[in-house]
Amino acid sequence: MKLIAIDRDDRSVYQVIVSRYDLVPYLLERFPESYSSELDVLEKILNMNPEDVDDLIIGELHNQNEIDYEIKLLGEIETIA
Structure with missing residues (x-):
């Protein structure tokens, strides 16, 4: 399962890769x-x-x-002036 996460505090965008067969029962x-x-x-x-x-x-x-999971930094959210 690939999910997109945004951390507004540091303006980072991440891709979270985790098996749904592991994550769903865990949650x-x-x-x-x-x-x-x-x-x-x-x-x-x-x-x-x-x-x-x-x-x-x-x-x-x-x-x-x-x-097991993987988190990849995809980039930062640009601020528009």
């Missing part, structure tokens, strides 16, 4: 009160905006040792 186990099923987790991930991907997905991936 369901970690946040059982937020999701009713694996399908519910997947639907919510696919509907996340890039800021949510940065906050939840990257934050969770950095704080665990169970799931």
Whole structure:
């Protein structure tokens, strides 16, 4: 699964690459009160905006040792004057 994340604080854009077969059950186990099923987790991930991907997905991936993932810096958000 490839997701786009945006960190507005440092204006960075990232691509997050992680197996949905690892991530979905992990999030369901970690946040059982937020999701009713694996399908519910997947639907919510696919509907996340890039800021949510940065906050939840990257934050969770950095704080665990169970799931392999890759994060690639794609660039910075340009500011328009």
